Amino acid sequence: MRTKFYILIICQALTAVVYGRTGNAIDIPANKNVVVSDSIPEDESALGADTIKNGKNIAKGTNAMDYLLERRYLADGETFTKRWDDHLFVEAGAGVEQMVPPGAGYKFNALTVAHLGVGKQFSKLHSARVLLNGAFGYQQDKDRLYYRMGVTADHLFSLTSYFDGFKPSRLLDISTVLGVGAQYAKYGRLGRSGTSFDVHMGLQFRFFTGPQGYINIEPYYGLATDKRDLSESRNWRKIDMFYGANVNFIYYLHNNLSPESRQHFIKNRAESNELVADSTALDSWRQPWFFEFSNGIDFTDSPTLGLTETMGHNFSISVGKWLSSAIGLRFTGTSSTVTWQKEVTPEKLSPYQPPYERDFRSCYVGMRGEALFNPLGFSANYNWDSPLGFYLLAGAEMGRIMKYQPGRHLSCNTQAYTVGAHLWARLSDGLQVFVEPRYTNYVYKVPYSNAAWNKCFSDNTYSLNMGLTVSTTGMKYRRANTADDSEMRHIVVGLGGGTNITQTRDGYSGSAGMPFNGMAFAEYHFNRIHSARVAFEYLSISRASLSSFTDYRMDSPESGYAPVNRTGLWNHRYYFGFVSFNYMVNLTNLCNGYRPGRRFELEAYVGPTCNMLFGETATLDSNERLQEGHECRLNNEAKTATKFGFNAGLKLNAHITPRIDAFFSPTIYALRNFGIDGVNFTKLRHIETLNVGVQYKF
Numbered sequence: 001m002r003t004k005f006y007i008l009i010i011c012q013a014l015t016a017v018v019y020g021r022t023g024n025a026i027d028i029p030a031n032k033n034v035v036v037s038d039s040i041p042e043d044e045s046a047l048g049a050d051t052i053k054n055g056k057n058i059a060k061g062t063n064a065m066d067y068l069l070e071r072r073y074l075a076d077g078e079t080f081t082k083r084w085d086d087h088l089f090v091e092a093g094a095g096v097e098q099m100v101p102p103g104a105g106y107k108f109n110a111l112t113v114a115h116l117g118v119g120k121q122f123s124k125l126h127s128a129r130v131l132l133n134g135a136f137g138y139q140q141d142k143d144r145l146y147y148r149m150g151v152t153a154d155h156l157f158s159l160t161s162y163f164d165g166f167k168p169s170r171l172l173d174i175s176t177v178l179g180v181g182a183q184y185a186k187y188g189r190l191g192r193s194g195t196s197f198d199v200h201m202g203l204q205f206r207f208f209t210g211p212q213g214y215i216n217i218e219p220y221y222g223l224a225t226d227k228r229d230l231s232e233s234r235n236w237r238k239i240d241m242f243y244g245a246n247v248n249f250i251y252y253l254h255n256n257l258s259p260e261s262r263q264h265f266i267k268n269r270a271e272s273n274e275l276v277a278d279s280t281a282l283d284s285w286r287q288p289w290f291f292e293f294s295n296g297i298d299f300t301d302s303p304t305l306g307l308t309e310t311m312g313h314n315f316s317i318s319v320g321k322w323l324s325s326a327i328g329l330r331f332t333g334t335s336s337t338v339t340w341q342k343e344v345t346p347e348k349l350s351p352y353q354p355p356y357e358r359d360f361r362s363c364y365v366g367m368r369g370e371a372l373f374n375p376l377g378f379s380a381n382y383n384w385d386s387p388l389g390f391y392l393l394a395g396a397e398m399g400r401i402m403k404y405q406p407g408r409h410l411s412c413n414t415q416a417y418t419v420g421a422h423l424w425a426r427l428s429d430g431l432q433v434f435v436e437p438r439y440t441n442y443v444y445k446v447p448y449s450n451a452a453w454n455k456c457f458s459d460n461t462y463s464l465n466m467g468l469t470v471s472t473t474g475m476k477y478r479r480a481n482t483a484d485d486s487e488m489r490h491i492v493v494g495l496g497g498g499t500n501i502t503q504t505r506d507g508y509s510g511s512a513g514m515p516f517n518g519m520a521f522a523e524y525h526f527n528r529i530h531s532a533r534v535a536f537e538y539l540s541i542s543r544a545s546l547s548s549f550t551d552y553r554m555d556s557p558e559s560g561y562a563p564v565n566r567t568g569l570w571n572h573r574y575y576f577g578f579v580s581f582n583y584m585v586n587l588t589n590l591c592n593g594y595r596p597g598r599r600f601e602l603e604a605y606v607g608p609t610c611n612m613l614f615g616e617t618a619t620l621d622s623n624e625r626l627q628e629g630h631e632c633r634l635n636n637e638a639k640t641a642t643k644f645g646f647n648a649g650l651k652l653n654a655h656i657t658p659r660i661d662a663f664f665s666p667t668i669y670a671l672r673n674f675g676i677d678g679v680n681f682t683k684l685r686h687i688e689t690l691n692v693g694v695q696y697k698f
Contacts, residue, residue: 078165078166078167078168078258078260078261079258079259079260080123080124080166080258081258085253085254086254087120087121087122087127087252087254087256088118088119088120088252088253088254089118089119089120089121089129089250089251089252089253089256090116090117090118090250090251090253091115091116091117091118091119091129091131091248091249091250091251092114092115092116092117092248092249092329093114093115093216093246093247093248093249094112094113094114094115094246094247094371094396095113095218095244095245095246095247096110096111096112096113096244096245097110097111097113097135097242097243097244098110098111098242098243098244099111099228099229099240099241099242100240100241100242100243101229102229102231102234102235102236102237102240103231103234103235103236106139106229106231106234107139108137108138108139108146108229109137109138110137110244111135111136111137111146111148111244112135112136112137112396112415113133113134113135113244113246114133114134114135114396115131115132115133115134115152115246115248116131116132116133117129117130117131117132118130124158124161124166125157125158125161125162125166126155126156126157126158127155127156127158127175128153128154128155128156129153129154129156130151130152130153130154131151131152131153131154132149132150132151133149133150133151133152133181134147134148134149134150135147135148135149136148136415138445138456139187144187144188144191144453144454145187145188145189145445146185146186146187146188146230147185147186148183148184148185148186148228149183149184150181150182150183150184151181151182152179152180152181152200153179153180153181154177154178154179155177155178155179156175156176156177156204157175157176157178158173158174158175159174159175159176160172160173160174160175161173166258167258167261168208168256168257168258168261169208169257169261169264169265170208171207171208172205172206172207172208173205173206173208174203174204174205174206175203175204175206176201176202176203176204177200177201177202177203177204177218177220178200178201179199179200179201180197180198180199180200181197181198181199181200181222182195182196182197182198183195183196183197183198183224183228185227185228185229185230186230187230191230192230192232193230194227194228194230195227196224196225196226196227196228196240197224197225198222198223198224198225198228198240198242199222199223199224200220200221200222200223201220201221201222202218202219202220202221203218203219203220204216204217204218205217205218206250209323209324209325209326209327209377209378210284210285210287210323210324210325210326210327210377211252211255211256211257211262211285211324212251212252212253212254212255212256212285212287212323212324213249213250213251213252213287213322213323213324213326213327214249214250214252214324215247215248215249215250215326215327215373216247216248216250217245217246217247217248218245218246218247218248219243219244219245220243220244220245220246221241221242221243222241222242222243223239223240223241224239224240224241224242225239225240226238226239226240227240228240228242247371249323249327249329249371250323251287251323255285265282265380266282282381283383283384284325284379284380284381284382284383284384285324285325286322286325286384286473286474287321287322287323287324288321288322288384288430288471288472288473289319289320289321289471289472289591290319290320290321290322290469290470290471290472291318291319291320291469291470291471291587291591292316292317292318292319292320292330292332292434292467292468292469292470293315293316293317293318293467293468293650293666294315294316294318294434294436294465294466294467294468295313295314295315295465295466295467295501295666295688295690296313296314296315296436296463296464296465296466296467297311297312297313297314297463297464298310298311298312298313298314298336298337298338298461298462298463299311299312299338299461299462299463300312300338300339300340300362300459300460300461300462301459301460302339302340302341304341304342305339305340305341305342307462309339309342310338310339310340311338311339312336312337312338312339312361312503313336313337313501313503314334314335314336314337314463314465315334315335315336315668315688316332316333316334316335316465316467317332317333317334318330318331318332318333319331320372322372322374324377325374325376325377325378325379325382325384326373326374326375326377326378327371327372327373327374327377328371328372328374328391329369329370329371329372330369330370330372330393330395331367331368331369331370332367332368332369332370333366333367334364334365334366334367334368334397335363335364335365335503335682335684336363336364336461336463336503337361337362337363337364337503337504337682338361338362338461339359339360339361339362340360340361340362340403340459341359341360341405342357342358342359342360343357343358343360343406344356344357344358345357345358352625353568354569354621354623354624354625356508356509356546356569357508357509358506358507358508358509359506359507359508359509360403360404360405360406360505360506361404361504361505361506361507362401362402362403362404362459363401363402363403363404363503363505363682363683364399364400364401364414364416364442364461365399365400365402365682365683365684366397366398366399366400366414366416367397367398367399368395368396368397368398368399368416368418369395369396369397370393370394370395370418371393371394371395372391372392372393372422373391373392373393373394374389374390374391374392375391375392376389376390376391377391384471385426385429385430386426387425387426388423388424388425388426389423389424390421390422390423390424391421391422392419392420392421392422393418393419393420393421393422393438394417394418394419394420395417395418396415396416396417396418397414397415397416397417397418397440397442398413398414398415398416399413399414399416400412400413400414401413401414401442401444401459402505402682402683404505404506409505410446412444412445412446413444414442414443414444415442415443415444416440416441416442416443417440417441417443418438418439418440418441419438419439420436420437420438420439420463421436421437422434422436423435423436424469427599427600428588428595428598428599428600428601429473429592429595429598430470430471430472430473430588430591430592431468431469431470431588431592431600431601431602432468432469432470432471433466433467433468433469434466434467434468434469435464435465435466436463436464436465436466436467437462437463437464437465438462438463438464438465439460439461439462439463440460440461440462440463441458441459441460442458442459442460442461443456443457443458444456444457444458444459445457468602468650468652470587470588470591470592470602471591471592472591472592473591473592473593477592477593478591478592478593488525488527488528489525489659489697489698490524490525490526490698491522491523491524491525491697491698492522492523492525492695492696492697492698493520493521493522493523493695493696493698494520494521494523494663494693494694494695494696495518495519495520495693495694495695496518496519496520496663496665496691496692496693496694497516497517497518497519497691497692497693498516498517498689498690498691498692499514499515499516499517499689499690500515500516500517500539500541500687500688500689500690501515501687501688501689501690502541502679502681502686502687502688503681503682503684503686504543504679504680504681504682505680505681505682506680507543507544507545507678507680508543508544508545508546508569508678509544510543510544510545510569510570510571510621511544511571511621511622512542512543512544512571512572512573513542513571513573514542515539515540515541515542516539516540517537517538517539517540517689517691518537518538518539518691519535519536519537519538519665519689519691519693520535520536521533521534521535521536522534522535523584528586528589528594529585529586529589529590530583530584530585530586531583531584531585531586531603532581532582532583532584533580533581533582533583533584533605533607534579534580534581534582535578535579535580535582536577536578536579536580537577537578537580537667537689537691538575538576538577539575539576539577539578539687539689540573540574540575540576541573541574541576541679541687542571542572542573542574543571543572543574543677543678543679544569544570544571544572544621544678545569545570545572545677545678546567546568546569546570547567547568547569547570547572547618547634547635547636547677547678548565548566548567548634548635548636549565549566549567549568549570549620549632549633549634549635550563550564550565550566550632550633550635551563551564551565551566551626551630551631551632552630552631552632552633553627553629553630554629554630554631555629565635566632568620568621568624569620569621569623569624570618570619570620570621570634570677570678571618571619571620571621572616572617572618572638572676572677572678573616573617573618574613574615574616574638574676574679575613575614575615575616575617576611576612576613576614576687577612577614578609578610578611578612578647578669579609579610579612580607580608580609580610580647581607581608582605582606582607582647583605583606583607584603584604584605584651585603585604585605586601586602586603587602587603587604588600588601588602588603589601598655599654599655600652600653600654600655601652601653601655602650602651602652602653603650603651603653604648604649604650604651605647605648605649605650605651606646606647606648606649607646607647608644608645608646608647609644609645609646609647609669609670610642610644611642611643611644611645611669611671611672612640612641612642613638613639613640613641613642613674613676614640615637615638615639615640616637616638616676618634618637620632636677638674638676638677641674643671643672643674644672645669645670645671645672646669646670647667647668647669647670648667648668649665649666649667649668650665650666650667651663651664651665652664652665653695658697659696659697660694660695660696660697661694661695661697662692662693662694663691663692663693663694663695664690664691664692665690665691665692665693666688666689666690666691667688667689667691668686668687668688669686669687669688669689670685670686671685671686671687672685673685
């Protein structure tokens with residue numbers, strides 16, 4: 001009896017829900033014959049056919065389940081296009097993974113994971129992807145390198161679209177992830193290796209940042225066959241377990257918004273958000289490429305030196321792409337040096353020798369990839385040419401580290417992790433100047449000479465860079481304002497001067513003076529973009545070094561001036577002349593189209609260089625003692641020499657009058673080895689000059 005009572009109560013509740021939901025979803029027409037409480041219509045045909053048959057009440061024409069879960073259909077009006085190339089995406093990301101140790105004494109630190117792949121969304125709910133991935137880390141007790149590479153295939157099911165309806169512009173979409181993978185792993189340079197297969201599952205939290213760009217966070221857990229951690233007989237479970245989390249950028253090859261969402265964004269756009277007049281796209285939807293050049297100063301932590309004593313120099317060249325106004329990727333080649341150690345040779349009285357102070361430097365050369373996050377980019381009417389802006393960055397670097405010291409120096413591979421901020425100001429459309437503070441942690445392994453494992457070290461560096469960014473716009477916008485090239489001035493000449501920077505392995509403290517340089521150039525502009533350039537640059541490099549010299553006693557000509565070979569600190573100044581022939585391109589006009597009235601423009605040039613060493617002047621350092629009546633001469637003075645190299649540089653022009661511009665021009669000259677004392681170049685043998693000046697247009 002109790003069971004029948006419960007069944008009756010449940011049936012009544014379901015009936016109330018069905019009628020309640022149906023009443024909200026079906027419009028009842030106004031009719032005088034509509035049945036109301038306690039009334040009987042005169043015309044019973046208005047009630048419709050009798051639904052009571054054979055003692056059973058059967059409702060027709062209504063699916064109650066549609067209204068029990070009706071919230072799923074609120075966004076059902078958004079169209080899902082099904083052309084074969086719609087909803088294709090590229091996914092790239094990185095993360096960390098931890099393998100569960102099989103037992104004591106065999107544990108890996110958290111692995112660094114990176115992956116790249118493609119995928120497709122097949123329906124409003126279902127997607128699939130294939131990813132190539134790699135990982136590396138170190139086995140903790142012996143610091144041996146472990147690396148892995150493989151492929152995974154995943155199915156994704158959108159829980160948010162299932163419960164709340166399909167809406168690609170929703171800020172957060174949560175999906176389940178279920179997949180399989182195959183991985184090849186290797187332990188140590190000559191150690192064991194193996195192939196494993198796995199099944200993994202997780203959740204994807206995907207955030208909308210623009211019509212083609214998304215960012216997601218994916219925690220996951222997986223089980224693999226026995227050779228994933230290469231633990232051999234240590235693993236009594238015969239199953240390897242792992243867990244981790246990834247951060248990924250997703251870039252759709254086409255606009256992923258439904259037609260309805262596009263119209264909503266366009267209808268609510270601000271006037272400043274129009275790319276061109278009557279455009280069906282928004283300026284905030286742009287995904288520009290960009291190019292950057294920067295210079296700066298570096299510092300490092302040192303157990304024996306203060307932070308300012310470690311100051312060094314760096315330069316970097318970058319290319320990147322914004323996947324939306326909020327997220328982007330950047331790839332950078334960089335070279336930097338810092339002072340990490342100082343050696344002081346104490347003073348000696350007999351024979352007298354002053355104290356010598358020598359700096360030894362660390363050199364870092366590498367390629368880094370970074371994820372860019374612009375919090376301001378979530379604005380619906382984001383302006384790419386705002387007066388000011390900023391974004392945050394984080395990434396990883398692979399490269400080489402060279403640490404120079406007395407005797408044998410260290411040279412090995414390094415991995416680095418970096419975070420920073422990028423603060424920029426607009427110079428003109430598509431052209432920005434920026435300041436970028438950064439922290440980088442370099443990790444490297446030094447092998448023991450008497451054992452088959454390594455010792456782990458790390459360096460912390462702090463950088464402050466300043467540079468220029470030029471970004472692109474669509475071809476339609478670039479061609480919006482064209483100009484007649486016959487009205488332009490084709491010949492430009494200029495003069496400038498400044499200083500120069502070198503990256504060296506070591507150096508002595510002396511009084512060699514400041515380096516300087518001066519330049520002159522002439523250009524012929526074929527059109528608004530392309531031109532040819534010839535330039536001459538005269539420069540001086542100053543360095544102090546311990547050099548061999550001969551001490552002459554001038555009051556003893558009868559004994560040939562009694563020459564004595566000595567070694568002491570000399571201040572050298574070397575003189576170079578560089579003749580360059582360059583192809584030059586106006587990056588501002590190339591990337592953004594010609595616009596009359598721009599205040600700033602950026603040009604880039606590259607070409608061969610004839611490098612000439614004219615010679616040197618050198619003086620004995622004032623701390624060295626030379627007896628009265630004595631003179632000294634270097635034993636090995638720099639000789640005149642000519643060698644060939646190449647150069648590349650930028651020229652930022654600020655228009656003062658229609659004919660006169662001020663300019664700032666950094667140039668990097670790649671050199672051959674001239675073998676000059678005190679200038680011990682790193683493996684990237686180069687000189688960077690920084691010039692300011694004026695130019696005149698004929």
